[in-house]
Amino acid sequence: MSGAAPSGPFGPREFQLVLLRRMADHQPGAVEDARRELSATPAEMREANRRWQAMVRAPGGRGALRRYRAVLGEPESTGHRVLGDLEFDVLLWPVPLWPELRFEVMVAPGGAVWNEWLVRAPGAAAPVLLGVDDLVPWSCTVDEVARAFAPARPMEGSAPTRFALRLGGAAESWVAEFTWGLLQRVLPETDGAGIA
Known part of the structure; x- marks a missing residue:
């Protein structure tokens, strides 16, 4: 080429x-x-x-937070979140392809990026998730599905930017797969099934 x-x-x-x-x-x-x-x-x-x-x-390259700031500019908003004994800085950037979402970076004490994915924008209406049929690709985030289907069980994703949740119970269960925090697909779980 x-x-x-x-x-x-x-x-x-x-x-x-x-x-x-x-x-x-x-x-x-x-x-x-x-x-x-x-x-x-x-x-x-x-x-x-x-x-x-x-x-x-890149060896000796920018840390993750500096890389996001260099690429995305200054965040639209910043805040704090407490999880257990840790307090995180939370930075949000707009994502024009998904105006109702924001790209969220959570920074642990010491400056390490702890999590980075898409979340619902503050004040934006979340989808109504009453059943598995409401889980439409690109319509909801990890947090929204976890809340709607509590107690959803986190599962390891198949790549660093992927995440999965096991939904349902012993009789019937599904695996909801996410990329960068956005729902991609929902599959019925079979005995011993992982995710592709």
Whole structure:
């Protein structure tokens, strides 16, 4: 392939392409639509992901929080959250592809990024989740599903940006899979099933 994709500034548009790249495994049609909405080519999406991975893996590179600030700018809002004995700083950035969501980064004492994913924007209406049929891809976040289907049990995801929840009980259960905190699919759980 002759020309490499341009290596201009890496900003919010490119970061959204990184989010989409991981989601394409489960929602290729929705990712294609979103990519077109960003006026990006498949090559640009691959290049954005390559550049992001290079930033993440760079020896002596920026820490995760500095990387997010460099790419996304100053957060739209900041706050604090207490989990057990720890107090976290919470930073939120808008995500134009999903105006009702925010990209949340939780920073532990000492500056380490503890969690990074999509959450519902403050004040935005959450979807009504009464049953498994209401779990539509890209409609809800990990926290929303965990609350609606308590006690949902966390499961290990198949990649660093993936997360899963086991829903239901002994008689009938499902696995809800998320990428970057956004629901991708729900599968019936079979005996001893993990997630793909």
